[in-house]
Amino acid sequence: MATRRPIVAANWKMAGSRQLGAELLEKFALLSDSSAEVVICPPAVYLDSLQQQLSEHSDTVAQHRITLGGQNLSHQEFGAYTGEIAGSMLNEFGCRYVIIGHSERRSMYGESSDIVADKFVMAQKMGLTPILCVGESLAAREANRTFEVLNGELNAVLDKVGIMAFDNAVIAYEPIWAIGTGKSATPEQAQEVHAFIRQRLMQLSPYIGEKIRILYGGSVKPSNAADLFTRPDVDGGLVGGASLNASDFVELCRIASESE
Numbered sequence: 001m002a003t004r005r006p007i008v009a010a011n012w013k014m015a016g017s018r019q020l021g022a023e024l025l026e027k028f029a030l031l032s033d034s035s036a037e038v039v040i041c042p043p044a045v046y047l048d049s050l051q052q053q054l055s056e057h058s059d060t061v062a063q064h065r066i067t068l069g070g071q072n073l074s075h076q077e078f079g080a081y082t083g084e085i086a087g088s089m090l091n092e093f094g095c096r097y098v099i100i101g102h103s104e105r106r107s108m109y110g111e112s113s114d115i116v117a118d119k120f121v122m123a124q125k126m127g128l129t130p131i132l133c134v135g136e137s138l139a140a141r142e143a144n145r146t147f148e149v150l151n152g153e154l155n156a157v158l159d160k161v162g163i164m165a166f167d168n169a170v171i172a173y174e175p176i177w178a179i180g181t182g183k184s185a186t187p188e189q190a191q192e193v194h195a196f197i198r199q200r201l202m203q204l205s206p207y208i209g210e211k212i213r214i215l216y217g218g219s220v221k222p223s224n225a226a227d228l229f230t231r232p233d234v235d236g237g238l239v240g241g242a243s244l245n246a247s248d249f250v251e252l253c254r255i256a257s258e259s260e
């Protein structure tokens with residue numbers, strides 16, 4: 001089996017501060033080498049100061065493979081799109097990743113699967129690795145439609161870009177009912193869905209299916225992370241609430257490194 005380096009990605013959402021970045025880097029400096037990749041996705045206005053802070057802590061950054069990511073990008077390249085952020089701008093401020101299709105963007109800002117697919121294309125065009133979020137609502141799960149929903153969200157992107165584009169992508173499985181609710185999926189539920197996603201991609205390309213990293217997101221915290229991250233098809237986490245506490249987030253990165 002291919003070894004997949006785990007990723008722990010912090011999704012600060014519309015929270016955090018400059019100070020949080022400084023606290024995080026202080027805590028990372030105390031942690032011995034970790035093998036997990038760490039991605040911090042702050043609100044875009046903090047990218048500049050975080051990039052600067054990272055360059056001042058280059059030893060820590062190298063040791064822990066810390067990189068930056070955007071929380072969203074425009075599906076347009078540049079131009080008159082008030083309030084939007086271009087992929088090239090994320091790139092300019094040191095981002096290597098960008099979260100695409102988070103359920104909060106899909107449900108509150110009307111992002112269709114088609115737009116999500118366009119954003120996936122734009123991210124890659126701008127040299128960023130998309131972290132594509134997929135996940136079912138509670139109603140869909142209770143109606144036994146989980147796999148149908150996931151297939152729909154995956155197909156929208158696959159139909160547009162083809163399987164080989166997933167060579168440079170990460171998937172995050174985020175059951176909507178587990179996001180910010182404190183109610184995580186059980187490790188068994190997470191593993192079942194991750195295996196399903198991997199199989200789906202494996203059918204199209206065994207190479208991609210084996211290689212792609214699939215993160216779990218939804219109320220990940222230090223008390224449940226080890227059980228989730230050690231499942232065979234779970235390659236780390238996309239973390240919201242717990243990423244706003246520097247000690248908890250660094251602990252999650254330590255747990256992910258040990259799960260490899």
Ligand code: PGA
Pocket residue numbers: 011174178179180181182217218219220238239240241242
């Ligand atoms: P949560 O958020 O960890 O607060 O549940 C995860 C996410 O939405 O990415």
